[in-house]
Amino acid sequence: MSEPTRDELIHAALDAQQRAYAPYSNFPVGAAIRAASGKIYLGANVENASYSLTICAERVAASAAVTAGDRDFTAIAIVSRGGASPCGACRQFLAEFNPKLRVVMVDSEHRDHGFQSTLDALLPNRFDASKVGTPKRP
Numbered sequence: 196m197s198e199p200t201r202d203e204l205i206h207a208a209l210d211a212q213q214r215a216y217a218p219y220s221n222f223p224v225g226a227a228i229r230a231a232s233g234k235i236y237l238g239a240n241v242e243n244a245s246y247s248l249t250i251c252a253e254r255v256a257a258s259a260a261v262t263a264g265d266r267d268f269t270a271i272a273i274v275s276r277g278g279a280s281p282c283g284a285c286r287q288f289l290a291e292f293n294p295k296l297r298v299v300m301v302d303s304e305h306r307d308h309g310f311q312s313t314l315d316a317l318l319p320n321r322f323d324a325s326k327v328g329t330p331k332r333p
């Protein structure tokens with residue numbers, strides 16, 4: 196990923212992080228996912244008093260893209276305190292669309308360029324559609 200592209204994605208994720216609803220954990224996370232169309236979709240974590248209903252920023256961003264008609268993702272930037280890695284559920288969720296997705300994790304307090312990886316590296320030997328058949332996509 197080129198520097199301008201990565202920087203644009205990181206800045207979008209930082210913007211999304213400002214809108215996180217994280218009153219219980221005080222751990223706001225922002226995500227920005229780029230589709231092959233060139234569009235960028237944002238997500239922030241949204242917590243709930245019942246905790247288990249909380250949804251992560253990565254899945255919010257991917258769901259926004261799918262809702263808009265984009266399913267071909269090329270990269271995602273995730274910003275949080277400490278530059279946390281996506282949780283297992285988000286790794287599985289994102290792998291549905293592109294197991295080779297580039298993932299950039301950035302510490303929002305230091306605004307560095309973060310750690311870059313791929314879903315292949317973050318979630319090897321994952322469960323995928325080959326186990327249940329080809330998904331029927333309208």
Ligand SMILES: [Zn+2]
Pocket residue numbers: 251252253254281282283284285286
């Ligand atoms: Zn997650």
